[in-house]
Every structure is written in structure tokens, then in C-alpha cells.
Amino acid sequence: xxxxxxxxxxxxxxxxxxxxxxxxxxxxxxxxxxxxxxxxxxxxxxxxxxxxxxxxxxxxxxxxxxxxxxxxxxxxxxxxxxxxxxxxxxxxxxxxxxxxxxxxxxxxxxxxxxxxxxxxxxxxxxxxxxxxxxxxxxxxxxxxxxxxxxxxxxxxxxxxxxxxxxxxxxxxxxxxxxxxxxxxxxxxxxxxxxxxxxxxxxxxxxxxxxxxxxxxxxxxxxxxxxxxxxxxxxxxxxxx
Ligand SMILES: [Zn+2]
Ligand SMILES: [Zn+2]
Numbered sequence: 001x002x003x004x005x006x007x008x009x010x011x012x013x014x015x016x017x018x019x020x021x022x023x024x025x026x027x028x029x030x031x032x033x034x035x036x037x038x039x040x041x042x043x044x045x046x047x048x049x050x051x052x053x054x055x056x057x058x059x060x061x062x063x064x065x066x067x068x069x070x071x072x073x074x075x076x077x078x079x080x081x082x083x084x085x086x087x088x089x090x091x092x093x094x095x096x097x098x099x100x101x102x103x104x105x106x107x108x109x110x111x112x113x114x115x116x117x118x119x120x121x122x123x124x125x126x127x128x129x130x131x132x133x134x135x136x137x138x139x140x141x142x143x144x145x146x147x148x149x150x151x152x153x154x155x156x157x158x159x160x161x162x163x164x165x166x167x168x169x170x171x172x173x174x175x176x177x178x179x180x181x182x183x184x185x186x187x188x189x190x191x192x193x194x195x196x197x198x199x200x201x202x203x204x205x206x207x208x209x210x211x212x213x214x215x216x217x218x219x220x221x222x223x224x225x226x227x228x229x230x231x232x233x234x235x236x237x238x239x240x
Contacts, residue, residue: 022098033075072234073102100141107230111150114200118158139202176210195223206234
């Protein structure tokens, strides 16, 4: 891009000048909470101690999520929220490139086994006001990263949103699940192509998992072999 050659690259966290575009300065790099092992083999919740590669968190032991594995690049906190919000509501597509790189690293295992990579869809009304689906953008950049060795195909229209579900904020986990249960449907064009496929769903933030689980349910009904989830950030609740 022409602008890249004129303007010095700036840190995505604080705006300081950095060595290369789409990066973080050393201070921000330490302050961002990247998810790292050990974590729950299923949902990816970080553990404070290493319990082995197959260990599950208490929540997954009590109720196993519908997806096989969920991984995220960042823990959702004040700092990552400040990075994600302007990107979510504005035009910071430059941030997406860096985020896609982090996601490709966090989800390398998932990308390697996926047949199809699909974003969690936005309802058309939200798509209209926000102009683009950040999950679709993240799915594309994560898949295009040079460190991704995936042979997966991008399926941006795999799922679509039916019923308008409104905002999910302020609802309990159970309310969220009820709200989104029937909100997604498979695009008819993919109906016959899902059976036996391994699918990687991409979203920006994993909160309770209700939204992605509603998507997983639709894909499983259509015969998907397994469904993984990759997000830019995830909410981590203190362990009980
Ligand atoms: Zn910085
Ligand atoms: Zn778990």
C-alpha cells in the first residue's frame, strides 16, 4: 500500500512507532494477555497449572460443549477490548491483519484439520450498520496467513442468520442460548456439502459460547463430522 511507505508503522496498542506494520511495541506486547498453554483441551480456558494435554476444565466436565475444540488468541480484557472495539465498529481493517496472524498461530492445530472455514454470520441489519462482518474478515485473514498450512476452503456464506436476536449483552448464559437457538440456518447452497466435513467456525469474541453452539447445532444436524471454534479473544471467568 502506498501509505505504508510514507507513514511509519504504529503500534496497534498505543500508537508508538514500531518496526513493522500491524505490530505491537514491546511494552504493549507484554501487556496484552495472549492465551498460552496449559489450557482446557476442549474449550481452551487457560489453566494456572499443567494438568496434561487432555485435561478438561470443570465447566466442560459438567457440560461438554457441542464444539470439539475452541481456541482464542487473546484473553478479553480492557486492553484487548480497546483493540477490538474500534475494529468492530469502525474501519480498522489494518488491525484485522495483525489479529489474523495471532489467530492463525493460536488455531494452527484447528486450521490444519479443517475442510471448511466459516464465520459466525451477522444479521443483515447489523451488517448494514456495521458495513462488514468482522468475523468474516478474521476468517479470511487467519486462513491467508503464511504460517497457516491449511488446505481448508473459506465458506463465507455457510451459515446465515434468520430471526433477529437483538443484542446479547446483559443476558445470562441460559437466556443467550434460548435467544440464539433458532437464529441460524445453513445456506441452501451448502446443504449437500456438509456431511462428513470438518468445520472451523470463526468469531471475534467467545463469551458464553451460546452463539457458536447454536451454529454448531445447525452444522451437526446437516451431518458435519466435527466443528472447532477459533476466536480473536475469549472471556475467561475466574475458576470456581
Ligand atoms: Zn504499544
Ligand atoms: Zn473447558
